[in-house]
Amino acid sequence: MSKPVPAVTDYRLAPPVMARFVGAYLIVFAIVMLIATVLIASIDVNADLLVVLLAVGLVGLFGLGWWLRARLVVVRLTTAGYQVNLVRGAGVREARWSEVEDAVAASPRDIDCVVLRLRTGGTTTIPVEVLAADKDDFARTVKRYLQAAKR
16 A cells, blocks of 8 residues: 655755756846946946945845745645646646646657646646656656545
């Protein structure tokens, strides 16, 4: 007999994906600092504004890192259904397990995914490389939730 599924299982972003977000933030922040430096130098304003802007940007960087690591949930599985956030092209982002026909593995464009096929004809495609989880463990957990809902 299999053990019961937990009420909620959350999956967060994989570290390489988090690094992309932080990298994009740093690029935008560097551009903003460059523009601010040129503006402040050209209009002869107090340079302390750059220090303030730098401090605000660093607080933003740490805030973004904390949110990505601790608060952002990419996939939430519950006993009632699932919810997918931040995945472009996922399809149906939220459904109840009773609406799911089956879960299958797929590799569109050579990206390993779990595809949830719905009875209505829609699908939810979850690329497992964006999750901070082993792809096989994630697939097994999804199937456990689906089987528990069918009982």
